[in-house]
Amino acid sequence: MSAHEEIGQHVEGAPHASMKEYMIGFSLSVILTVIPFWLVLGDVIDSRGMTIFLIIVFGIMQMFVHMVYFLHLNTKSEGGWVLISLAFTVMLVVIAIAGSIWIMYHLDLNMMPTMQM
16 A cells, blocks of 8 residues: 555545655666766866767756656656647747847847947
């Protein structure tokens, strides 16, 4: 019998995870945190750009670990609507960031020569 059933707090449709799943998520989180620290503090890679790229990749991987193991986002939760809303949010953020960068680039490119320092 699970802890929720013992005290009468079972919520139908709520995601449940075992201690094993939480420990897997925690272990992956620790590993994905330690590796970027090691890359920077150990000066492992000579290229600064490659180090930054790897830190970003490990950060994205850690976001997915947190979403799957701690937030329990999957295609089954709430009929898949949580995952669809997450995808829509990510799409809007990407459009907003890409559009802002595009606008700033073209504003800088088309600046009058007398206005530049």
